[in-house]
Amino acid sequence: MENRFQEYSPSALLQPYVDCYWDRAFFGDKNEVSSLQRCVPLGTIDIIIQTNEFHCSLLINDKWEKLPKAFVHGIYKDSVAWKAFGPARSFGIRLKPEALLKLFNVPVATLFSNFTCLDTFFGRDMSDVTERIYDAASIGEKIAVAETFLLKQLKNITEQRNYLEEATKLMRHCTGNVSIERLSEQLYVSTRQLQRSFKEQYGVSPKTYMRILRFRKAYEYAMQLDEFSWADVTYHCGYADQAHFIRDFKEFAGSLPQNFI
Secondary structure, eight states: OEEEEEEEOOOGGGTTTEEEEEEEEEESOTTOBOOOEEEOOOSOEEEEEEOSSOOEEEEETTEEEEOOSEEEEOOOSSOEEEEEBSSOEEEEEEEOHHHIIIIIOOOOGGGTTOEEEHHHHHOTHHHHHHHHHHHOSSHHHHHHHHHHHHHHHGGGOOOOOOHHHHHHHHHHHTTTOSOHHHHHHHHTOOHHHHHHHHHHHHSSOHHHHHHHHHHHHHHHHHHHOSSOOHHHHHHHTTOSSHHHHHHHHHHHHSSOHHHHO
């Protein structure tokens, strides 16, 4: 069974909030089952809509559970194993964590390392968007539906200063290589307040979130290498040593780097 995955950039107005749109398609017989797939933590929130009748299933407590037609997941700390049953296809809107606060005025702490149906989290207002994305004939049309909806949400944004949003952006800019103390000084907020707010809104500590960001950089960099090199990835991504890099990679990906890649 062939697996195709493609990412697409958002429009300029939405780039501060949307990491990317993505489309995944499996090509094969309706009775085929894909090989084991694994999603690694990226420090983002995804809205995912399965756009045909062949749904994917997630491995939860050693059991395969069918995923909803449309769902949203929060920031994950661990990798997630899943499979496609039949020629499944899905469309995703990958959001930066502060986007839910800015665009929808909802925290994502309850979704930490978890997912829920889209209607359960956002209410019935999302049903129309879900159906229009499901019925769209091309990836371009799906993105257009998502963009139209998200651009309307921009009206909810206020221009008040938000230190949590600023902290999250600075962490991404530094790809996790900045201390909590330095962030607190730069944002004129106490370390305790920053840690408490981060946990309350995102469900994860700022230290763990920064480790996820650095892991993502290492993962994406390693995947681009023609030949994997421990020293190269360790140096390029700001790890203190190879042991530190291996420990983080194994924790977040569930496997040693060379085996996973």
